[in-house]
Amino acid sequence: MLIIQRLHIFKFLISILFVVSANNIFAQEPNQKDSIKEKVPLFKDFRVDVDISPIFTTLLSGGETYSLEGALQTTLLNKYYPIVEAGLAGANKTSLEDINFVTNGFFLRAGTDFNVLKQKNMNKKFTNYFFVGARIGFSTFGYSINNIILTDDYWNETKTYNFDNQISAKVWMEIVASIRVEIVKNIYLGWSIRNKNLLNPDSEGKISPWYIPGFGKNDTSAWGVNYVLGYKF
Amino acid sequence: MKTKYLFFVIIVTLAQFLFSCTTDDECRTDKTVEVDIAFKQKSLNATTGVYSIVSLSIDSLWVQGLDNDSLIYNNKKSVTSISLPLKKFSQQTDYIFRFNDVTDTLTVLYTTNENYYLSLECGCIAIHNISEVVSTQHFIDSISIINPDVNNTTTTHIQIFN
Numbered sequence: 001m002l003i004i005q006r007l008h009i010f011k012f013l014i015s016i017l018f019v020v021s022a023n024n025i026f027a028q029e030p031n032q033k034d035s036i037k038e039k040v041p042l043f044k045d046f047r048v049d050v051d052i053s054p055i056f057t058t059l060l061s062g063g064e065t066y067s068l069e070g071a072l073q074t075t076l077l078n079k080y081y082p083i084v085e086a087g088l089a090g091a092n093k094t095s096l097e098d099i100n101f102v103t104n105g106f107f108l109r110a111g112t113d114f115n116v117l118k119q120k121n122m123n124k125k126f127t128n129y130f131f132v133g134a135r136i137g138f139s140t141f142g143y144s145i146n147n148i149i150l151t152d153d154y155w156n157e158t159k160t161y162n163f164d165n166q167i168s169a170k171v172w173m174e175i176v177a178s179i180r181v182e183i184v185k186n187i188y189l190g191w192s193i194r195n196k197n198l199l200n201p202d203s204e205g206k207i208s209p210w211y212i213p214g215f216g217k218n219d220t221s222a223w224g225v226n227y228v229l230g231y232k233f
Numbered sequence: 234m235k236t237k238y239l240f241f242v243i244i245v246t247l248a249q250f251l252f253s254c255t256t257d258d259e260c261r262t263d264k265t266v267e268v269d270i271a272f273k274q275k276s277l278n279a280t281t282g283v284y285s286i287v288s289l290s291i292d293s294l295w296v297q298g299l300d301n302d303s304l305i306y307n308n309k310k311s312v313t314s315i316s317l318p319l320k321k322f323s324q325q326t327d328y329i330f331r332f333n334d335v336t337d338t339l340t341v342l343y344t345t346n347e348n349y350y351l352s353l354e355c356g357c358i359a360i361h362n363i364s365e366v367v368s369t370q371h372f373i374d375s376i377s378i379i380n381p382d383v384n385n386t387t388t389t390h391i392q393i394f395n
Binding site for chain 1 (some may be wrong): 258259303305318322346347349350352353355359360
C-alpha cells in the first residue's frame with residue numbers, strides 16, 4: 001500500500017479523533033488560581049493493558065503473523081505517563097516462489113505519553129485520555145529463510161540455499177497516538193495508532209528478516225494499530 | 234454517551250483499513266542477470282584527424298556457449314549489441330562468436346556473489362564482477378571493460394572493437 005494512501009487514512013482518522021475529543025476539552029476554571037497548591041504525588045495510578053487486536057489481526061493476515069502484547073502505564077507527576085510494553089511475536093510465511101520464512105521473538109518498548117485532553121476537574125466520574133507519545137522499541141530474535149532456488153537455464157545448473165538460525169537485533173522509534181476511554185470504573189478500552197521507524201535497517205543484498213517482532217513487516221517505516229483492554233489499580 | 238461510542242466504533246472500523254491493505258506477494262523486481270556487450274569501431278574524422286568510437290553493426294552473428302549445444306544468437310542480422318548469460322556458480326564463462334564468416338572465442342573471468350538477497354518474494358540472484366576479458370583475434374581487435382558490475386540493471390559492460 002502506498003505511503004501516500006496510508007498518510008491520507010492517518011490524517012482522516014486523526015481528524016475524526018479531534019471531533020471526538022472536542023466534546024471533552026474544557027478550559028481551566030478561573031478559581032483554580034486561588035486554590036491551595038496541592039501536593040502532586042510522584043506516581044499515581046497504574047494501568048495494565050492487554051492488546052486484544054491479535055483476535056482481528058491474526059485473522060486478517062491469514063495466520064501468517066501473530067503478536068501478543070501487554071503494557072504497564074503509570075502517571076508521573078500528573079503530567080507524564082511513562083509506559084513499558086512487552087510481548088511475543090512471530091511469523092511463518094511462504095512466498096509465491098515457495099521460499100519459507102519463520103521467526104519467533106520477544107520485544108520490548110519503553111516511552112512516555114502526554115495527555116492532550118484537559119480534565120474539567122480531577123473528581124470527574126470517568127477519566128479519559130487522548131495520549132500523544134513516543135517509544136523506543138527493541139527486539140532480538142532468530143529467523144530462518146529456506147528454499148531459495150537459483151536456476152541457470154542456459155547452463156543447466158540449479159542450487160538451493162537455506163539460511164537457518166540467523167540472529168537479528170532491531171531497534172526502532174515510534175510516535176504513538178492513543179485513546180483510552182474508561183467505560184466502567186477502572187476498566188479501560190481504547191486503541192493506539194503508531195508510526196514506526198527502523199533505526200538499524202539491513203544493508204542491501206544481505207539476508208534480512210521479513211517480519212520483526214514488535215515492529216511488523218520489515219521496512220524502513222511501518223504503521224501499527226492496537227486495540228487495548230486495560231485495568232487501572 | 235451513545236454518540237461517543239458511535240465515534241469509537243467508526244474509528245475502530247476505519248482502522249481496519251490499515252491492516253486490510255497488504256502488499257502484493259509477487260516479485261516485482263527484474264531478476265535477469267546478463268553481461269551486455271556492444272560492438273564498436275574507431276572511426277577517423279578526415280578533417281580533424283581525431284578518432285571517435287562509433288557503433289559497429291555485425292551483418293550476421295552467431296553466439297553459443299562453449300560446450301553448450303544451444304545457440305544464444307542464431308544468425309541474427311544487423312547486430313550492434315548483445316546480452317549473454319554468465320555461468321552463475323562459476324568464475325569463468327567461454328563463448329564462441331561467429332561474425333559473418335570469422336570465428337573467435339571469448340572468455341570472461343569474474344568473481345561471483347551467489348546469493349545476493351532481494352526479498353522474500355523474489356529470493357536471491359547471482360551477481361558478478363568482471364576481472365578480465367580475453368579472446369582470440371580473428372575478428373576482434375580489442376576489448377574494453379566499461380562497467381565490471383554485472384547484476385539485474387541494464388548497462389553496457391564490455392565493448393568489442395573490430
